[in-house]
Amino acid sequence: MSLTNNDIQVALSAVIDPELRAPITDLGMVDRIEVSDSRVDVRVLLTIVGCPAANAIERDVRAALGQASGDREIDLEMGVMNPEQRGALISKLRSGKKPTNPFTPESLTRVIAISSGKGGVGKSTITVNLAAATAKRGFRVGIIDADVFGFSIPGLLGIAGVTPTRIDDMMLPPVAFDLKVLSIGMFLKEDQAVAWRGPLLHRTLEQFLTEAYFGDLDFLFLDLPPGTGDIAISVGQLLPHAEIVVVTTPQPSASDVAWRSGDVARQTGQSVLGVIENMAATTLPNGQRLDVFGSGGGVATAEKLGVALLGSVPLSIELRESGDQGKPLVIENDGDPAAIEIERIAREIAIAGKSRKGKNLPLSSSTS
Template sequence: MTRPDADALAAAVRAALGRVVDPEIRRPITELDMVGAVSVVEGAASIDLSLTIVGCPAADTIERDVRAAAAAVPGVTSVDVAVGVMSREQRDALTARLKGTRTSQFGPDSLTRVILVTSGKGGVGKSTLTANLGVALASTGLSVGIVDADVFGFSIPGLLGVGGARPTKVGELILPPVAHGVKAISIGMFVDPGTPVSWRGPMLHRTMQQFLSDVFFGDLDVLLIDLPPGTGDVAISLGQLLPQAEVLVVTTPQAAAAEVAERSALVARQTGQSVLGVVENMAGLVQPDGSVLQLFGEGGGAAVAERLGVPVLASIPLSIPLREGGDAGAPVVLTSPADPAAAALLALADRLRVRSVPLAGRPLGVTPL
């Protein structure tokens, strides 16, 4: 093989490696400077591969994909991959490039739609709704992230089936686990099972800041934030950090729950956030004969929506598959899409795919050549 032929084959191998994506960062490994020298001698390809960190959890997957991509290039008869780890300087350069110059990925100029899911009180199914809504949106092709802001009562990891997952840290960046196409972060991923979290306001505020700035979500279409019950520290902090966010109010049909849900919406408006609408959860239990048993009464969602001057976006019935899916970490919108609750959640996702605020006139963050 002549030198020009070998160089052309090495270039073809490098181009093929550009289609290998880091499963955590979700970008091509060539773009992340993980591919070093590439050479081909008599059909034998040699590739230098630098992982981001020692013990990278995706190491086997990346190496396997690299070997497969190189072996698929016509003319390559064997593949040798020398696996190493980035130097501190290389890793710092990578994290700086990923993070960019912004202190937050979701500031006023961000194109990501940020939706806070609030309920005012606990036990209304807000977290289950958030998890299923995120998965439903991701199933339509959107890039979706979820922040579990309920520090004391975190449940998003279990609902998504990643209860034992730990985020990967690359330099100053935290890479969130991915479940059902959704990138999710929760304080529950940093503490041992059964360990309670007992923090005061400053720690809660700092945690929210870190989740929004140090967790690398990449380019998201939608970020859902599962708020804790009430109108306390976390709600106030996120009002300060994300004044441009939209708010989805979750209530049950019960009058007591509806009154508390309304308060959470009013607090959001005080910080400048806009209220998208109301979701009435646990709206009834569908019986085998098609009738509906109203266990929690009727009218709470409509009453809150009327007082706030917003629409009722969805009415989600009680559902055994919805509960079972939450316990198993298997969202009902994937496992039983025909279930009445799943159908209502999928319809809600379709409504939320349409932006209420147009992007016309928004800066794109690019500089023309």
């Protein structure tokens, strides 16, 4: 059959870089294509030496070539970009601009910051499952674990020990369950604690926002540390348009302080989207209703902040177990009552944002 270089180019356009989430043909990774009656010679360039996606890219390229080449012999060479080629790629991904925070008020990305007044209310678990539920609906979603002292997002997504790929001065957040994820835990040794003051905390968050390449996101979820400390203030400065969701449990000891995180957000110019009550009453197999942590905390917090109670997530052993296994419950068991409620809340959050109709689209050179 007749075969041209363009035919191979088209076939390779279906190969997506797992980290950059764009076709390798758009990323300048296809360096050479030569087609003859008996052979197809292709050279593909990885972004860096030791690229963690190398095996996946080579596998997908061979599969694409196998389908397009017919009975021709395939000669695939895997190489690595030189500094000039990497520089061109980075410039393209950043639209020719210097590293900067892409998540400005003019961006089309909605920033949802999950906060709480105190620790132990399941804020990180809620963050992971809300993000996963949103991604399930077809949105492009990222997570920044801003809980520097108590980071847990990598473990909840089964990527503890995974580090971001670096292309020169650009970080590529690891991907888990279709979520692009970045956490300080990815840069620390195992069992290493963090003891940083405010300026360093601010710089860390700023570096995550400017040096990481998330691509074009619909939603960026932030898992904030509990309370009203330095990170909460930094988020107000760096992401003043972020929408705050306050997580509390039903008991007064949590709800009496939960509203403060929302109040501080308002002081820094952010809006409070609503309140989620976690570990609420659950129904046992025998039909008995069990209120381990009491009731009413979510309503009280929402009323004090003057916002909606977005939902009450029932106490769930499955929710805890799925987190321990590094798998979001909304993916692992979407029929669980807690998963059903989280997915409903995610839908509410998705439709609660301001309309982008008529807003100018930011120019981007990548579909990642």
